[in-house]
Amino acid sequence: MITTSLRGRRTMRVITAVVGIATVLAVSTACSSSSGSAATASGSATTPLTLQTSWIPLVQFGGSYVAEKENYYKNNGVDVTILPGGPDVDSMAAVESGQADIAMGNADTVAQANANGADLVIVAAGFQKNPLAILSTSDKPIKTPADMVGKKIGVPTGDEAAQDAVLKANNVDASQVTSVPVGFDVAPLVSGEVDGLWVFYSEQPIAYEAAAGKPGVTMLTADYGLDVYAQVYAVKKETLADPTKKAAIEGFLKGEIEGWQNYVADPTEAVDLTVNDYAKDGGLTIDEQTKQAKLQMDLLVTDETKANGLLTISDAGIQKNLTTLAALGIPATASLFDTSLLADIYQGKNTIG
Amino acid sequence: MTTATPHAPNPTRAAAQASLIAAARTKSRTEARRSRRSGWVTTLLVSLLLIGIWEVAADLALTRLGVMASPSAIVQSLAATPDLYINAVMATAWVAIRGWFWGNLAAIVVALVFVQIKAFESLFLRLALALFCLPLVAVNPLLQVTFDPDTAKVVLAAMSVFFVTLVGTMLGLRSADGSPMTMVKAWGGRSLDSLWFVRLPSGIPAILTGLQIGAAAATLGAIFGEFIGAKAGIGVLLINGLMSLDLGRVWAVAVLATLMAAIPYGLFGLLRRWLTPWSASISSAAPAPSGPRRSLAARSGLALAWTIGSIVVILLAWYAYLYVFHLSPFVGKSPTDVWAYLFTSPTAEAKRSAIIEALGVTLVHSGIGYFAGLIIGVVVAVAFVLYPVSERVFTPLAVALRSVPIIVLTPVLILALGRGLWGVVAIAAIVTFFPTLANTQGGLKRVPSDAFTLMRSYDSSRMSTLFRLQLPYTLPSIFASARIAAPTAVLASTLAEWLATGDGLGHIIVNSRAHADYTGLWAAAAILTAVSLIFYSLVSWAERAVLSRYAPSYTG
Numbered sequence: 001m002i003t004t005s006l007r008g009r010r011t012m013r014v015i016t017a018v019v020g021i022a023t024v025l026a027v028s029t030a031c032s033s034s035s036g037s038a039a040t041a042s043g044s045a046t047t048p049l050t051l052q053t054s055w056i057p058l059v060q061f062g063g064s065y066v067a068e069k070e071n072y073y074k075n076n077g078v079d080v081t082i083l084p085g086g087p088d089v090d091s092m093a094a095v096e097s098g099q100a101d102i103a104m105g106n107a108d109t110v111a112q113a114n115a116n117g118a119d120l121v122i123v124a125a126g127f128q129k130n131p132l133a134i135l136s137t138s139d140k141p142i143k144t145p146a147d148m149v150g151k152k153i154g155v156p157t158g159d160e161a162a163q164d165a166v167l168k169a170n171n172v173d174a175s176q177v178t179s180v181p182v183g184f185d186v187a188p189l190v191s192g193e194v195d196g197l198w199v200f201y202s203e204q205p206i207a208y209e210a211a212a213g214k215p216g217v218t219m220l221t222a223d224y225g226l227d228v229y230a231q232v233y234a235v236k237k238e239t240l241a242d243p244t245k246k247a248a249i250e251g252f253l254k255g256e257i258e259g260w261q262n263y264v265a266d267p268t269e270a271v272d273l274t275v276n277d278y279a280k281d282g283g284l285t286i287d288e289q290t291k292q293a294k295l296q297m298d299l300l301v302t303d304e305t306k307a308n309g310l311l312t313i314s315d316a317g318i319q320k321n322l323t324t325l326a327a328l329g330i331p332a333t334a335s336l337f338d339t340s341l342l343a344d345i346y347q348g349k350n351t352i353g
Numbered sequence: 354m355t356t357a358t359p360h361a362p363n364p365t366r367a368a369a370q371a372s373l374i375a376a377a378r379t380k381s382r383t384e385a386r387r388s389r390r391s392g393w394v395t396t397l398l399v400s401l402l403l404i405g406i407w408e409v410a411a412d413l414a415l416t417r418l419g420v421m422a423s424p425s426a427i428v429q430s431l432a433a434t435p436d437l438y439i440n441a442v443m444a445t446a447w448v449a450i451r452g453w454f455w456g457n458l459a460a461i462v463v464a465l466v467f468v469q470i471k472a473f474e475s476l477f478l479r480l481a482l483a484l485f486c487l488p489l490v491a492v493n494p495l496l497q498v499t500f501d502p503d504t505a506k507v508v509l510a511a512m513s514v515f516f517v518t519l520v521g522t523m524l525g526l527r528s529a530d531g532s533p534m535t536m537v538k539a540w541g542g543r544s545l546d547s548l549w550f551v552r553l554p555s556g557i558p559a560i561l562t563g564l565q566i567g568a569a570a571a572t573l574g575a576i577f578g579e580f581i582g583a584k585a586g587i588g589v590l591l592i593n594g595l596m597s598l599d600l601g602r603v604w605a606v607a608v609l610a611t612l613m614a615a616i617p618y619g620l621f622g623l624l625r626r627w628l629t630p631w632s633a634s635i636s637s638a639a640p641a642p643s644g645p646r647r648s649l650a651a652r653s654g655l656a657l658a659w660t661i662g663s664i665v666v667i668l669l670a671w672y673a674y675l676y677v678f679h680l681s682p683f684v685g686k687s688p689t690d691v692w693a694y695l696f697t698s699p700t701a702e703a704k705r706s707a708i709i710e711a712l713g714v715t716l717v718h719s720g721i722g723y724f725a726g727l728i729i730g731v732v733v734a735v736a737f738v739l740y741p742v743s744e745r746v747f748t749p750l751a752v753a754l755r756s757v758p759i760i761v762l763t764p765v766l767i768l769a770l771g772r773g774l775w776g777v778v779a780i781a782a783i784v785t786f787f788p789t790l791a792n793t794q795g796g797l798k799r800v801p802s803d804a805f806t807l808m809r810s811y812d813s814s815r816m817s818t819l820f821r822l823q824l825p826y827t828l829p830s831i832f833a834s835a836r837i838a839a840p841t842a843v844l845a846s847t848l849a850e851w852l853a854t855g856d857g858l859g860h861i862i863v864n865s866r867a868h869a870d871y872t873g874l875w876a877a878a879a880i881l882t883a884v885s886l887i888f889y890s891l892v893s894w895a896e897r898a899v900l901s902r903y904a905p906s907y908t909g
Binding site for chain 1: 584586680684760
């Protein structure tokens with residue numbers, strides 16, 4: 001019986017410990033959640049909007065950071081919450097399920113979502129050129145799709161259709177190219193396991209150069225038939241049917257354009273905001289983000305944006321997108337795009353503000 | 354344990370023997386102390402040697418190949434930006450701790466209910482298992498649209514720990530001694546009394562083992578949760594580190610993830626020893642046979658009824674999830690949608706054949722990974738018990754293998770083993786072996802000391818003690834691990850398929866997600882879960898068959 005009561009006491013000790021920990025955790029959880037929700041009560045005239053970005057904070061979204069910090073959003077009547085993305089974030093699903101109002105992503109992602117039952121529309125296009133590129137070493141360069149013959153290419157899962165489309169558009173026999181799945185690091189190319197790697201034009205080439213000690217060769221797939229807008233802004237179609245909501249989205253786009261105009265004029269502020277504020281816990285460096293910011297100019301600024309303004313969607317652009325989408329096997333029509341907000345914002349000019 | 358009655362000895366001979374035994378005991382105690390000290394020295398030396406080898410290998414090749422940083426580079430990275438790492442660890446740990454807490458709390462409560470009310474177990478255990486079997490790559494996008502970002506991460510971490518603790522706790526509660534249970538009953542105790550006085554105290558070691566293993570799982574869950582959007586945390590550092598191929602950063606994250614798992618692992622080990630010193634001294638007598646034995650037909654009929662009941666529960670839970678969280682129909686697909694996708698839609702046949710082909714690939718991967726992970730886990734646990742030095746040297750390594758995100762290890766494994774079967778097996782085995790190791794080790798340590806005394810009195814050799822006493826006693830633990838390892842191996846092979854081979858159901862799931870084909874994602878996930886459930890049931894069946902013959906102390 002002595003042992004039983006001893007056990008009983010030990011059990012009590014355990015239970016006391018568990019209950020104690022539970023109370024502390026429960027109380028602190030409650031505190032943290034209540035402090036989180038208190039901040040959003042201010043701002044009466046502005047409409048709250050949520051922007052779901054496609055990746056964790058990087059200078060890739062620098063224009064949006066500038067727009068928020070410089071009050072470009074507020075001055076246009078919207079209060080924007082910028083949600084960080086990540087490898088497993090589906091921005092389209094976030095908007096479709098009402099968690100966010102505006103999604104950032106590639107035009108093909110939007111079309112794909114629509115093909116699967118979403119009802120989204122693209123209202124502006126941040127990157128005029130698709131940043132998907134194939135990175136290779138200078139010893140065994142891949143400058144055109146024809147160079148891919150006999151090579152081993154690292155393709156992230158989900159981009160296989162893109163690779164097939166590029167090969168097909170350039171009359172390269174897909175059976176002559178080996179592809180293996182990869183993550184988002186350039187290690188397979190550095191180690192020589194693969195000869196080419198699908199990358200984001202303005203990001204991994206910088207890492208490759210730092211690791212290999214010499215620059216790699218980058219082939220933009222946009223130049224070889226994979227020509228879709230990227231980092232587009234997609235909203236639910238029903239949002240635009242409501243005049244108040246449509247006005248709010250237009251206000252957001254005005255702020256966004258002003259932010260990116262600031263970025264294009266001089267990316268220093270955007271880089272600084274990214275490294276020291278929005279991504280301050282991401283361990284980024286000014287040096288590498290500046291390089292990325294500069295490479296990104298190639299995607300943001302084209303002859304068309306010089307003529308029509310940043311984030312533009314042109315008729316020729318829509319045609320190119322639809323051709324690429326058809327090559328990817330994604331059904332889409334011109335109704336995927338709605339250029340009325342941009343037309344209203346620019347009024348025929350090529351800058352605002 | 355039935356002990357042979359010793360012969361009544363001659364008194365003087367008995368005294369002489371007693372003094373001999375006392376002398377031998379003192380000697381063995383001093384020896385034990387000395388060997389413990391020399392054990393620590395060996396541990397230190399071997400660890401230093403391993404770190405030295407790592408440093409040289411990294412400097413010579415691995416860093417240049419872009420797959421692994423050297424220990425010195427890791428230290429440099431940690432020392433250069435300590436604040437960055439501290440903030441990241443705090444952010445991730447806060448999610449991990451909450452997930453770990455809620456997941457374990459839920460698991461222990463559910464285990465108590467299951468043990469007290471058998472019908473609940475029969476109905477709901479498969480639902481708990483189904484949650485555990487859901488592939489992370491499919492769960493992440495769903496959590497993202499179900500909860501706010503913070504809650505989603507906590508839920509993911511909680512889900513990562515729930516099932517393992519549930520199974521461990523149930524095993525612990527059931528391992529309750531036969532005789533004290535009978536005693537409580539004989540004195541008129543109700544089932545709650547036996548829960549309080551017998552089941553809980555004897556269950557605590559197993560519960561603590563669950564909390565121990567859960568630390569690694571919760572940390573990994575929290576890191577992976579950051580993949581659904583985060584501004585801070587070691588997962589964010591990991592993504593940025595991988596993107597910029599900053600190996601010092603990537604491997605510093607790996608080291609921190611290991612510490613975040615290893616520190617609670619060690620602490621709970623100590624706590625277990627402090628709280629439950631009796632755990633090694635319990636004599637496990639056979640419990641009274643529970644319930645009347647039914648005929649084979651009655652038993653299989655009952656089992657079938659419970660299985661059908663469980664399937665209904667799972668399907669209802671599926672609908673309930675969609676309904677309660679108002680999941681947008683774009684993302685949330687119902688069982689009827691999946692049925693149509695697989696059987697009645699115009700493209701059903703093509704989809705079905707693609708999924709069946711992928712399933713075949715996944716079954717090969719997970720089958721081999723399963724046995725590899727299980728065997729490695731048991732062998733390592735036995736080695737740890739036979740050679741305590743190896744335990745001290747390799748436990749940190751084992752914890753590290755479990756807590757380093759697989760995405761960090763994959764490039765190294767691919768480089769070493771290629772993308773073929775060996776690479777997949779290595780990934781599956783790494784994910785599978787750790788719970789097996791921990792459970793088996795725990796089981797080996799719970800072997801009653803009077804049984805050892807008996808084996809010693811027969812002058813049994815170490816091997817004979819291992820095979821005749823320790824392993825049979827550990828069979829329930831080994832089978833508990835083998836059950837958990839079944840779905841884990843399936844999940845692990847989908848990870849490997851996603852990151853290394855690009856085939857199988859793992860590939861279909863990631864690909865469906867990339868193309869917003871959520872019906873395809875649900876269908877593949879449902880099939881994968883069903884396969885895991887069947888796999889688990891097969892192991893349970895084997896468990897019952899084996900344990901009814903070899904482990905008399907096991908209560909069913």
